[in-house]
Amino acid sequence: MTMEQMIPTVIFAAMAILLIGLSLIVVTAKSVFRSAIALTAALGIVAGIFALLGADFVAASQLLIYVGGIMIIMLFVIMLSQRSTALTERQTNEQWLWGALFALAVTCALIVQFRAVYRGVFATSVPTPTSVAIGRLLLGDMIVPFEAISLVLLAALVGAVYFGLDYEEKL
Amino acid sequence: MLELGPIISNAFQALQTWVIALGVPVLGAWILAKSIQVGIIVLLVSLVPMVLVYAERKVSAFMQARLGPMEVGPFGILQTLADGIKLIFKEDIIPIGADRMVHIMAPMVACAPVFVCFAPIPFGKGLVPIDLDISVLFIFAVSGVTTIGVLMAGWGSGNKFAMLGGLRGAAQLVSYEIPRVLSVVPVLMFYGTQSLHGIAMAQHGLWHGFLPKWFIFYPVVGQIAFLIFLIASVAETNRTPFDIPEAESELVAGFHTEFSGLKFALFFLAEYAYVFLSSAMAVALFLGGDDGFYANGFLPSWLWFIGKTFAIVFLFLWFRWTFPRLRVDRLMQFCWKFLLPWSIANIALAGLMVLLLHK
Numbered sequence: 001m002t003m004e005q006m007i008p009t010v011i012f013a014a015m016a017i018l019l020i021g022l023s024l025i026v027v028t029a030k031s032v033f034r035s036a037i038a039l040t041a042a043l044g045i046v047a048g049i050f051a052l053l054g055a056d057f058v059a060a061s062q063l064l065i066y067v068g069g070i071m072i073i074m075l076f077v078i079m080l081s082q083r084s085t086a087l088t089e090r091q092t093n094e095q096w097l098w099g100a101l102f103a104l105a106v107t108c109a110l111i112v113q114f115r116a117v118y119r120g121v122f123a124t125s126v127p128t129p130t131s132v133a134i135g136r137l138l139l140g141d142m143i144v145p146f147e148a149i150s151l152v153l154l155a156a157l158v159g160a161v162y163f164g165l166d167y168e169e170k171l
Numbered sequence: 172m173l174e175l176g177p178i179i180s181n182a183f184q185a186l187q188t189w190v191i192a193l194g195v196p197v198l199g200a201w202i203l204a205k206s207i208q209v210g211i212i213v214l215l216v217s218l219v220p221m222v223l224v225y226a227e228r229k230v231s232a233f234m235q236a237r238l239g240p241m242e243v244g245p246f247g248i249l250q251t252l253a254d255g256i257k258l259i260f261k262e263d264i265i266p267i268g269a270d271r272m273v274h275i276m277a278p279m280v281a282c283a284p285v286f287v288c289f290a291p292i293p294f295g296k297g298l299v300p301i302d303l304d305i306s307v308l309f310i311f312a313v314s315g316v317t318t319i320g321v322l323m324a325g326w327g328s329g330n331k332f333a334m335l336g337g338l339r340g341a342a343q344l345v346s347y348e349i350p351r352v353l354s355v356v357p358v359l360m361f362y363g364t365q366s367l368h369g370i371a372m373a374q375h376g377l378w379h380g381f382l383p384k385w386f387i388f389y390p391v392v393g394q395i396a397f398l399i400f401l402i403a404s405v406a407e408t409n410r411t412p413f414d415i416p417e418a419e420s421e422l423v424a425g426f427h428t429e430f431s432g433l434k435f436a437l438f439f440l441a442e443y444a445y446v447f448l449s450s451a452m453a454v455a456l457f458l459g460g461d462d463g464f465y466a467n468g469f470l471p472s473w474l475w476f477i478g479k480t481f482a483i484v485f486l487f488l489w490f491r492w493t494f495p496r497l498r499v500d501r502l503m504q505f506c507w508k509f510l511l512p513w514s515i516a517n518i519a520l521a522g523l524m525v526l527l528l529h530k
Contacts, residue, residue, distance in 0.1 A: 007198075033326055037273065040319055047312075060308040068315025069345065075322045076341050079334065129304035131365055 012052055019045045028091065032078050040071040057131040174471045176297020183208075212300055216286050220443035221251040223484060230488040261432035266329055269429065273327030278430065278437035281320025284313045285444040292451050293368040295461045295473030306367040307359065310452065311352050314407075317441060318344040321416065321426050324438070328429035336425025339499065340416030344407060346503060350510035351403035354396045357521035358386050358456050367452070371460025385459040392524060395517045397457045399510055401483075404449035405490055406506070408442055412494035415502060450483035451476075458483075 022045065025038035043066040050059035138146050183204050190200045225240070225248065232239025240247025265274055291306035293299045303309050318341060325337015359365055362373045376384045387393045406413035417425030427438045454460060458479050461472035470478075497505065 031270065033270070034273065037276075037319070037323065044316070056303070056305050057308070060305050060312040064308065064312035064315060068312060068318065068348065072315075072318050072322065072341050072345050075319070075326075076338065079322070079326050079338055079341075131305055131308075 008052055012049070015045050015048050015052070019049075030091065033075070033082070036071065036075050036078055040067055040075075043067055043071065055130055057134055174296055175473050176295060180297055208300060212289050213286050216289055216444050216447075217440065219447045220440045221255070223443040223446060224251045224254070224439075226481075226484070227488050227491070230485065231492045234489070234492045255436070258432055258436040261435075263434065264429070264431045266429050268329030270327045270329065273323050274329075274429070275434075277320050277324035277327050278434040278441075279320070280323055281317050282437040282441040284316040285441050285448060287313050288448050289451075291367050292448070293371045293455055293460055293476070294451075295471065295476050298473055299368045302366055302368045305365050307355055307365045307370075307456075310367075310448070311348070314445065314448070315344075315348060317445070320441075324430065325426040328426075330429050332423045333426050333428045336416045336422045336428065339422075340409065340426050343409075343413065343416060343502065343506075346506045347403045347406035347413075347510075350399050350506060350514045351407060353511070353514035353518060354399035354403065355456060356514075356518050357392050357396045360518070360521050360525050361386065361389070361392075367455045367460075371455045371462070374459040375462045377464065383459055383462065383464040385457060385462070385464075387457040389524075392517060392521045393457065395513060396521075397453070399514050399517070400453060400457070401486065403506075403510060404453065405487060406502075408445045408449060408487070410442075410446070410487060411491045412497050413502060414496060415499055446484060446487050447480065450480045450487065453483050454479040 019042055022038045022042040026035045026042060029035035029038060044063060047059045047062040047067070050062055186207075187200045187204055190203060191197060195203070228247075228250065229239050231237060240250035243249040243253050265271060288310050290301045291299070291303040291309060293302075321340040321344065322337050325333045325335075325340065328334075358370060362370050364370060364373075370386075374383070374385050378384055378388075382388055385393075387397045409416050415421075415425075417427065422428070427435055430438060454476060461476040463470060463472070463475045
């Protein structure tokens with residue numbers, strides 16, 4: 001491994017360890033707010049991994065949408081609906097062993113499969129400008145799926161407004 | 172004529188060759204140079220709020236016939252330094268009911284992103300720290316992290332005023348982020364790039380020999396985009412008339428009620444650094460960046476950029492001391508029923524103009 005390959009590998013390893021640690025905090029923290037904060041940080045690190053792989057647009061979008069949008073709404077909801085009993089509740093139920101075994105099996109399967117496919121492949125790890133290509137793709141070859149997704153989102157928005165209405169207004 | 176860009180790049184060249192001659196590997200010299208550059212940016216970003224706090228005091232004093240700082244040093248220049256020293260010596264209080272970890276981390280989360288946001292700002296010729304291809308998106312994405320810090324401060328303090336302030340802050344920041352991002356879209360459509368440096372460079376020159384090619388002078392589209400960006404930026408920085416997350420007369424101090432000493436100072440630093448960042452973005456996006464229109468070359472480019480930025484900063488200060496605070500529901504209505512439709516209409520208009528221009 002040369003020096004140029006060494007640095008991205010070290011950064012990737014650091015980010016991967018942090019990501020795993022934060023993900024464990026997400027599922028084990030007793031306070032819902034704390035686990036949401038850990039999830040926010042984990043999503044931010046995913047953005048870092050995208051940036052390390054050279055996907056600059058995806059990295060910034062990940063940060064903008066997940067950290068700056070979805071997680072803020074989630075934290076907002078948690079702040080509005082916190083119960084003081086939540087801190088004393090058990091974190092697991094009687095099926096925790098089966099759940100853990102299943103998660104372990106999935107992890108092993110993924111590791112084996114990824115090692116078989118991506119062995120010895122190094123990402124360029126140079127931030128390449130990708131926004132132009134993504135824009136051409138979204139408004140060119142992928143225009144139909146892109147517009148279909150917008151329609152689905154519009155339907156979701158209209159539905160959210162409908163559910164948010166007062167009962168009398170609905171009728 | 173004192174262009175800083177070439178001087179700094181020459182200095183770094185000399186430093187690198189000198190360090191390599193001393194026997195440091197090329198990679199080490201590169202890392203050293205980058206660390207020093209990062210250090211310069213961090214230092215500048217930490218110093219700017221001190222200037223802005225002083226400016227805020229003086230401007231408010233002139234506008235409202237107050238006295239303003241006078242005692243500490245000539246014209247009270249040392250007042251912010253004295254404030255800083257006072258804040259360092261204050262006791263660091265953590266309330267018993269607070270979530271300790273969240274409480275301690277909140278100011279750091281709120282403050283750290285602002286340093287990163289200055290990376291793609293084109294300060295002048297050869298003074299672009301990193302010319303990112305996605306600068307605009309990058310700044311919006313990273314500055315969004317600050318909202319998490321506001322929410323953490325609100326929740327982690329274990330105080331109902333802080334909680335209300337945090338909730339209000341989250342609602343306001345998320346809402347105003349949308350028209351703010353959409354108001355920039357026409358700029359990107361006209362110039363076909365997201366790089367702030369590229370956008371600033373595209374605005375150099377004159378139309379018909381008298382009108383600068385700045386985006387704010389594009390008919391209709393430019394003015395609407397600039398106004399929406401300016402209003403949404405004031406809201407994003409939590410300043411009056413949009414300061415309901417920290418409204419003193421309603422919520423004590425809002426989300427930072429329970430913070431004292433340096434942790435409070437970090438929130439303050441973040442606020443003023445964001446004011447500076449928003450102004451710098453407005454200059455790069457709408458006011459031609461470091462372009463000096465008729466008097467190009469009369470002053471160095473970085474001075475043009477800083478001068479224009481401080482002109483916009485003055486607008487921020489002016490708003491704060493002349494407008495009354497908006498009510499919470501009015502604030503939301505203003506964003507969702509006025510700014511958002513207009514910014515979308517502006518995008519449609521810009522699309523039409525780009526289409527006609529390219530025909």
